[in-house]
Amino acid sequence: MSAEAGYSTTITINKGHSRTTAGLCALFLGGIGLHKFYLGKPIQGLFYVFFCWTFIPAFIALFEGIRYLMMSDAEFQSRLEQDKLDHIGGTFSVSGITPDTHVKCPDCRGFVPKEAKVCQHCNCKLVPQ
Incomplete structure (x- = not known):
């Protein structure tokens, strides 16, 4: 069908990351850093992979997953864009x-x-x- 027949050919691409997906990845596969790779932080993800045998990344990911799921979507996106998703506490802005x-x-x-x-x-x- 052509666009002349009244159909739109516009494609919308979502560039954002889902808070729920990040939270669930952190809860279930956070011990190997899947949520960090999903959020575009491959260096942090590699640290999780390298130290997964200690189970320390799994404990950290458990708390991160809970925190991601408790945030509002707006706060999650804002912190992600400002690269402050890993910071605990109030919003701090140097700029x-x-x-x-x-x-x-x-x-x-x-x-x-x-x-x-x-x-x-x-x-x-x-x-x-």
Whole structure:
């Protein structure tokens, strides 16, 4: 069927990682670092593999899995994008980017100040929230 017949040919690709998948990978196969490979952290995953015989990675993964599953989806994605998923405690921002001062551009997902009218990364027009 052609696109002229009223069908859309748009394909949507989800670039995000699932909090539930990461949590379940950590709980069931976290001892060998599967959740780290899934989250795009192969170096950490290799450490889990190399030390899996000590069962220390399994204990760490158990707590990480529970923590991932207890987070909200928004917090999980935010921490993952800021590479702070492994940090325990409140949100800490060295660059001064916080949820109180910045929002994400809907097009490029870059952080821009809340009062900005145009994204500084992709120049798309922003709607005030």
